[in-house]
Amino acid sequence: MNRPVAPATGGGRIRTPLPFPTAARPAVADRQLRANLHRATRTIRDKRARVVDEVPDWEALRDAGSAIKADVQRRLPELLEQFEASATAAGATVHWARDAAEACRIVVDLTRAAGADEVVKVKSMATQEIELNEALEAAGIAAYETDLAELIVQLGEDTPSHILVPAIHYNRAQIREIFQRRMPDAPADLTDEPSALAEAARVHLRRRFLSARVAVSGANFAIADTGTLVVVESEGNGRMCLTLPETLISVVGVEKLLPTFGDLEVFLQLLPRSSTGERMNPYTSMWTGVTPGDGPRSVHVVLVDNGRSAVLADPVGRPALSCIRCSACLNVCPVYERAGGHAYGSVYPGPIGAILSPQLTGVADNASLPYASTLCGACYDVCPVKIDIPEILVHLRQQAPHPPVERAAMRVLSWVMRSPRRWAAALRLMRVGAAPLGAYRERRTGARTLRRLPWPMSGWTRSRDLPLPAPQTFRDWWGKQ
């Protein structure tokens, strides 16, 4: 099949409907949500730190992971064709999708061709990205999420707020409430004990696994030299979907390629420790096309671009495609912890979302996301494939459309600061101009600070005092010596 040329920008759930600062406001004000996120992110963060610390060659593993991904990005077209050839030879059918809409269409058509009106789903970011559940529903096909957290989110008619833990914004009392309201076969005396909740979900899902004829998954890795797909999970529900139904359709972003089977050695060490904080994840499923007498008889792979070619074309932003969706950056991010995942308006929240979503859509469509970071660098330190997220954030800020008032102010300031003479004059002017006010504030309050200022400084003074220029600048002091 000829590989079509991909459009420059992607579609699906990767755009912020509201600017990040506005979208974050309700989350910041929601004390229950803040408490849920605080507890959950700290727990995973600490677990990760413990299991990473015990690996003596962790930094070498990160370097290896980063290098393999960089190699993949350098020769992606070649590797994709190799994957297509290997997977096809093993009995799979490979489909190419330029964007979200095309990928959804392919999955809908394949499901219909299999004569099914329902699918069971393995937890997958790619299918969330392309809004597959919505497309299936519109085509009269029911999609059942089988990952526990995805099930909670789906039953609650909500959207995921975390890559690894999509229901991280709920506590267990809230989950019990959702189950009782939305899960017809939930026991009447359901408690909020984690084991009781898991058991209710297990009973609910078991029926789905046994009846479904089509399963839809993503893939953590796609191996070019063998045509193998790999899914890494914790619950075993994915394994059920991958083995029981007759037809298996896997939606895979083109960046998920690894050159050889041996490369898994690096990533199967990096991923579990970075994501769930486990030394090894409980279930690793691998399949290569069709195996007669075992597992699905019809195996399809939908390779999705959806903006990735455009990311690949930018050498500075490109490492965002190295992401293995571990969520370590979300769990250490102080901004994510306060704003929650929904504020990012995309299936990819947190620091990785702030660099990935704007690149997939074009920066103009997600202009607030590159600014949704203090550039504190905690994300870069934990990234298992060493994506320099702060550097890419700053890079994307150069492309973001700038507010006209801000642009004018920045230009004036730059014009002043590029000249020692003008800067010295400006310092003098600010010192002299602020002197009466500073003296007045000092007499009144004992400190040379302001408590209330008009926009744009109101953003500062709503929660902090602002220091006024000192009675003498440093250069005044130096000059007097």
Add this chain to the structure above:
Amino acid sequence: MRIALFITCVNDLAYPATGIAVTRILRRLGHTVDFPTAQTCCGQMHANTGYRAEALPMVRGYVEVFDEYDAVVAPSGSCTAMIREQYPRLHPPATSVAARTYELSELLVDVLGVTDVGAEFAETVTYHPTCHGLRMLRLGDRPLSLLRQVRKINLVELGDAEECCGFGGTFALKNPDVSTAMLTDKCARVRETGARVLAAADNSCLAHIGGGLDRHRSGVRAVHYAEILAETGAGS
């Protein structure tokens, strides 16, 4: 060795005491410090907000002013990180002087080889490692190793010390709600220590945390650690 002081724009205007402290410490250790008055700003705010083109004249200006010195010292982890990490990429001729630009604790500990600068400061102090000093410059233990040698100081540990205070330059203005939520938590951790003084390597972060502490009348004073190192207990 010819040492120049890069005061940084914020310190020149609002925190001259920090520059005076750096000058006193280095003179006390027997070094001469020069302050070339043609210096302006490192350009970090422009570059990090998305205005690299507007930052470039400042980068070139920095090279012109400081290239002749053996070492440049800046009392700011963040400005030093801008110079060392971003300058070589933005303007390759800046590579050499960028490598000779040090945050104060790097100059004292690594270049001059001292941790005891002869200071005395009778206060309970907690130290916040600011993000760019911590994760870009990897200052590590350097500032604390200097503070530990101060006579009569009572250093207490800050909870969640490595977490950002929520300043982030223009982040505080663009994302006031999230920034304030982070600040509130940082201020709570500072107050839990019982310290009367909060020290750090960046006056911009200190303006943020200190501004929050002042707003709540906490009575905790935010000071650059250079000002503690400059104290000799003799009313200097």
